[in-house]
Amino acid sequence: MALPLAEECLRGYQQTMGEEHEETLSAMLKLSDVHYELRNYDEALPLARRVLEAQRRTLGNEHFETQASINRVALLLDEGLGDQEAALPLYAEVTAGNRRALGNEHPETLTGIFNQG
Numbered sequence: 001m002a003l004p005l006a007e008e009c010l011r012g013y014q015q016t017m018g019e020e021h022e023e024t025l026s027a028m029l030k031l032s033d034v035h036y037e038l039r040n041y042d043e044a045l046p047l048a049r050r051v052l053e054a055q056r057r058t059l060g061n062e063h064f065e066t067q068a069s070i071n072r073v074a075l076l077l078d079e080g081l082g083d084q085e086a087a088l089p090l091y092a093e094v095t096a097g098n099r100r101a102l103g104n105e106h107p108e109t110l111t112g113i114f115n116q117g
Contacts, residue, residue, distance in 0.1 A: 003038065006031040020054045032072070041080035048073045067097045074115070091115045 010031050013024040028051050035044035052069040059066050074090035077083045095112030102109055 002034050003031075006034045020058055025051050025054055029069075029072075032076075036076065036080065039080075041076055044080065045073070045076045048076055061093075062097055062101065064101070067094055067101075070094050070097075071112070071115075078115075088116060 006027070010024070010027040013021065013027045017024050028047050032044045032047035032051070035041070035047065048069065052066070052073055055063065055066040055069050061067075070090050071094045074087040074094065077090070078087035091112055095109060095116060098106060098109040098112050
């Protein structure tokens with residue numbers, strides 16, 4: 001039930017707001033999350049990557065939403081698809097960004113360090 005509604009929502013935002021509007025990206029993330037919950041990792045990953053690419057262009061690499069999307073892609077690769085090798089550079093990128101923005105002792109930074117191990 002959630003999947004068709006999430007797909008419909010994304011199509012509506014794409015048509016009315018455009019591909020890189022924040023509402024469209026939010027709907028795309030929600031659809032990615034639905035696929036993740038259904039264990040459709042091959043469907044979730046391309047959506048999460050599209051959001052990340054758009055956020056890198058529109059928000060920049062240091063923005064907290066971009067950092068969260070980098071982490072989301074890393075988790076999909078690592079935990080969803082079992083490709084830790086592909087996820088490690090992304091975890092390292094998130095950890096470096098968190099160190100700069102939040103400091104070495106912040107829980108988000110520490111979680112990123114843990115994810116690299």
